[in-house]
Amino acid sequence: MRVAVVLTAAGSGSRLGHALPKALVPAGGVPLVRHALDRLLSSGVVDEVVVTVPGEHRSAVEDALAGAGGGAHRSVDTSEEAAGDAPAVPVRCVVGGATRQASVAAGLAALSPDVDLVLVHDAARALTPGAVTARVVEAVRAGASAVVPVVPVTDSVVQVDDGVTPVDRATLRAVQTPQGFDRRVLDEAHAAARGRAGDESSAATDDASLCVALGVPVTVVDGHPDAFKVTTGQDLALAELLLAGSRPARGGRHRLRGDA
Numbered sequence: 319m320r321v322a323v324v325l326t327a328a329g330s331g332s333r334l335g336h337a338l339p340k341a342l343v344p345a346g347g348v349p350l351v352r353h354a355l356d357r358l359l360s361s362g363v364v365d366e367v368v369v370t371v372p373g374e375h376r377s378a379v380e381d382a383l384a385g386a387g388g389g390a391h392r393s394v395d396t397s398e399e400a401a402g403d404a405p406a407v408p409v410r411c412v413v414g415g416a417t418r419q420a421s422v423a424a425g426l427a428a429l430s431p432d433v434d435l436v437l438v439h440d441a442a443r444a445l446t447p448g449a450v451t452a453r454v455v456e457a458v459r460a461g462a463s464a465v466v467p468v469v470p471v472t473d474s475v476v477q478v479d480d481g482v483t484p485v486d487r488a489t490l491r492a493v494q495t496p497q498g499f500d501r502r503v504l505d506e507a508h509a510a511a512r513g514r515a516g517d518e519s520s521a522a523t524d525d526a527s528l529c530v531a532l533g534v535p536v537t538v539v540d541g542h543p544d545a546f547k548v549t550t551g552q553d554l555a556l557a558e559l560l561l562a563g564s565r566p567a568r569g570g571r572h573r574l575r576g577d578a
């Protein structure tokens with residue numbers, strides 16, 4: 319199966335409140351979108367990547383990603399064995415849409431015809447370990463039509479409407495990315511929801527929910543705490559801390575945090 323990623327990076331990052339669009343905001347001196355791409359490629363299971371970008375920042379994102387595809391496996395897996403003849407992974411940018419859903423749709427439209435397994439991943443989940451990507455792909459290869467990585471919910475949870483109703487958190491999971499799909503299923507799910515993509519109030523917050531709306535069963539695999547979404551300044555500070563912890567004190571080569 320040929321595996322492609324739609325890496326969503328076209329958002330503005332209004333909740334982060336940085337002068338740059340979120341994907342270009344640095345953590346440990348490296349733009350978030352580059353962290354995300356490096357870790358996707360470190361999984362070794364990705365054949366091509368389409369990145370959704372804000373139109374006015376396209377060249378800046380392209381600069382941030384330069385070299386990742388061509389030397390992808392070399393640059394992200396520092397082991398000597400991996401420094402051989404790994405094939406180049408093409409990485410292309412397309413301008414995203416007004417919502418995440420519209421951006422994913424634009425990314426899907428730009429995929430090569432021979433792709434049959436699609437991952438959709440948030441650049442904002444910049445530190446997602448390659449092992450999560452590999453788990454998601456494995457589950458789709460094993461026959462699942464839609465796969466999401468999840469983590470347990472650790473707070474108590476209530477539903478607030480007329481009153482406050484406690485919810486049993488034992489059955490709840492927080493959903494991360496990358497989410498993985500049989501390409502035909504995801505194309506169909508986006509086509510069915512196209513009318514809702516233009517407006518934040520009606521657009522889907524993720525891709526698995528579009529599949530659920532079609533009655534497609536969704537399989538879960540283990541996510542990872544490092545796959546948290548950089549949404550606020552506090553999340554960015556956590557990313558900086560984690561990167562500082564995985565950096566060699568002096569000289570030496572970097573390991574990507576989360577990669578075994």
Ligand SMILES: Nc1ccn([C@@H]2O[C@H](COP(=O)(O)OP(=O)(O)OP(=O)(O)O)[C@@H](O)[C@H]2O)c(=O)n1
Nearest residue numbers: 326327328329330331332333416417421441442
């Ligand atoms: N029109 C959009 C909106 C979001 N995204 C991407 O979808 C991911 C998840 O979105 P979110 O974290 O909400 O990013 P922003 O929309 O940039 O953040 P905010 O809602 O705070 O403005 C991000 O990687 C973001 O770049 C996108 O590609 N196109």
Ligand SMILES: C[C@](O)(CO)[C@H](O)COP(=O)(O)O
Nearest residue numbers: 418440493494495523524547
């Ligand atoms: C796709 C996602 O990351 C899954 O948890 C999430 O729904 C994105 O939400 P956002 O509001 O666009 O950040």
